[in-house]
Amino acid sequence: MTDRRIPRVPSSSRPSWRDDDGQIMLMAIGYAIVALLLVTAVVSASGIHLERKRLLALADLAALAAADSIDQHAYFTRDPAGDLVRLADDEVRTEVIDYLTTAAPAADLDGVDLLAVTTQGRTATVILRSIARPALVSLITAPWSDGIELVVTATARAD
Numbered sequence: 001m002t003d004r005r006i007p008r009v010p011s012s013s014r015p016s017w018r019d020d021d022g023q024i025m026l027m028a029i030g031y032a033i034v035a036l037l038l039v040t041a042v043v044s045a046s047g048i049h050l051e052r053k054r055l056l057a058l059a060d061l062a063a064l065a066a067a068d069s070i071d072q073h074a075y076f077t078r079d080p081a082g083d084l085v086r087l088a089d090d091e092v093r094t095e096v097i098d099y100l101t102t103a104a105p106a107a108d109l110d111g112v113d114l115l116a117v118t119t120q121g122r123t124a125t126v127i128l129r130s131i132a133r134p135a136l137v138s139l140i141t142a143p144w145s146d147g148i149e150l151v152v153t154a155t156a157r158a159d
Contacts, residue, residue, distance in 0.1 A: 037140050044134035044141045051132040052150050054109055059128045059154035062099045066117065066124035067156035069095035087119040087158060096126055115151070122158040127151065 069091045096117050104112045115127040131147035 037138055040136040040138035041140045043136050044144075047135040048132045048148055048150075051109065051130070052152065055112070055128055055130050055150055056152045056154065058100070058103060058109065058112065059126050059152045060156070061103065062096050062128070063124050063126040063154040063156035065099040066092040066096045066119075066126060067122070067158040070158055086121055087124055089117075089119050092119050092124050093117045096124075100128075123155060124158070125153060125155045127153045 067087070070087055096114065100112065100114060109130050111131050113129045115129050116125070117127075118125045129149065129151045132150050133147045134141040134144055137145045
């Protein structure tokens, strides 16, 4: 029977536990940086989504106010069996501007612009624009630090 021994590797060429010192720390720091970047992206995206929802609610309420501003003369002088009451363009635009000057500051939105107010029969359409900026600026959200343009359209019908 032959002696089959495993040759012994000299201790100087064997890896020791001390060669791995600090490797976990580097990996933990890397994961922490990635996690923080993801948190900034999620917080910023959520903030922009909430600003869009607030702008859409403001546009909905402005369109509703516009639909309530019917032409008073046409309403009281119309034939009940005749045509339906139509919205007056001037009154609708004035009502929307009045509503936005009082409600936009309360909605906590910066730079709300009225792009268009249109009427078609008994339907009023309001288009608003605003710029939303990310809440946290990081490497991920830096390209949008100047802001993201939000454009919303709301329609209301006078019945």
